Amino acid sequence: MRPRVYMMAAVTVDGRIASKTGYSKLSCPYDLRRLHAMRAMVDAVVVGANTAITDNPRLTVRYAEGRNPIRVLIDGALRAPTDLRLFDKSAPTIVFTTSKAPSEKIKELQEKGVEVIVTEGTTVDPAEVVAHLGKRGVEKVLLEGGGKTNWEFLRRCLVDELIITVTPYVLGRGVSLVDGEGFADTEEAPFELRLLEAKLCQCGREIVLHYEVKCKNQLTQNII
Numbered sequence: 001m002r003p004r005v006y007m008m009a010a011v012t013v014d015g016r017i018a019s020k021t022g023y024s025k026l027s028c029p030y031d032l033r034r035l036h037a038m039r040a041m042v043d044a045v046v047v048g049a050n051t052a053i054t055d056n057p058r059l060t061v062r063y064a065e066g067r068n069p070i071r072v073l074i075d076g077a078l079r080a081p082t083d084l085r086l087f088d089k090s091a092p093t094i095v096f097t098t099s100k101a102p103s104e105k106i107k108e109l110q111e112k113g114v115e116v117i118v119t120e121g122t123t124v125d126p127a128e129v130v131a132h133l134g135k136r137g138v139e140k141v142l143l144e145g146g147g148k149t150n151w152e153f154l155r156r157c158l159v160d161e162l163i164i165t166v167t168p169y170v171l172g173r174g175v176s177l178v179d180g181e182g183f184a185d186t187e188e189a190p191f192e193l194r195l196l197e198a199k200l201c202q203c204g205r206e207i208v209l210h211y212e213v214k215c216k217n218q219l220t221q222n223i224i
């Protein structure tokens with residue numbers, strides 16, 4: 001069985017996860033604690049190249065109790081600089097890339113103890129990433145964005161639960177929670193969202209929405 005995939009993000013009222021300049025610090029301290037508690041609950045946390053480059057995240061557990069998950073970066077052309085915090089020794093890190101990655105950069109990362117997996121094709125197939133993690137015993141994966149990576153996972157029905165915090169801001173042009181080609185209408189989406197919970201954050205200014213993502217194929221199979 002493939003690992004269960006949770007997608008978590010903080011969005012503005014107009015659905016942005018970052019501004020036009022890449023600013024993304026939207027969450028209140030309570031929301032950050034929820035994020036870190038989730039990191040402690042999963043076995044691996046996944047981000048895309050732009051998030052790694054723009055935010056230079058640590059992806060470790062700091063505002064909750066628990067162990068650090070494996071950090072996973074999807075970076076087709078290995079654009080991420082090798083001095084990112086992701087590549088420090090605080091947690092195991094895996095990079096999924098393609099033959100577009102410069103070989104000297106792969107070597108540099110390997111010397112830092114980072115595992116680099118070069119997949120076939122011109123882009124990394126997220127299904128392959130999830131399957132690979134499953135084979136290594138990973139049972140729970142947290143997808144932390146950004147928008148393009150969220151789209152690549154969602155359009156393939158690779159997300160099982162969505163936890164979205166709506167924050168009291170409007171940014172206008174910027175990065176969308178799900179940033180891809182898009183669906184023509186709600187029917188075209190290969191999944192349905194079922195609301196599990198909607199709650200007010202302890203800060204009193206944010207709403208936490210928790211959905212189950214049901215793949216329509218699986219729904220049909222269940223009906224038959």
Ligand SMILES: NC(=O)C1=CN([C@@H]2O[C@H](COP(=O)(O)OP(=O)(O)OC[C@H]3O[C@@H](n4cnc5c(N)ncnc54)[C@H](OP(=O)(O)O)[C@@H]3O)[C@@H](O)[C@H]2O)C=CC1
Binds near residue numbers: 023
């Ligand atoms: N508010 C929040 O909760 C969060 C906000 N953010 C924000 O999101 C922004 C970044 O989002 P966005 O620009 O959409 O980018 P992403 O972080 O999703 O990175 C996208 C890039 O990752 C690489 N990538 C992702 N999936 C694949 C794949 N399947 N195969 C190959 N490469 C892949 C590609 O790089 P390439 O094109 O080189 O192949 C792609 O362009 C940042 O500003 C960050 O701050 C991020 C997370 C949470």
Ligand SMILES: Nc1nc(O)c(N)c(N[C@@H]2O[C@H](COP(=O)(O)O)[C@@H](O)[C@H]2O)n1
Binds near residue numbers: 047055057
């Ligand atoms: N859930 C959530 N809320 C926000 O407001 C955010 N900005 C993010 N961003 C994610 O967290 C990463 C930063 O992590 P570190 O604190 O450096 O460990 C960032 O890169 C996004 O993945 N998430």
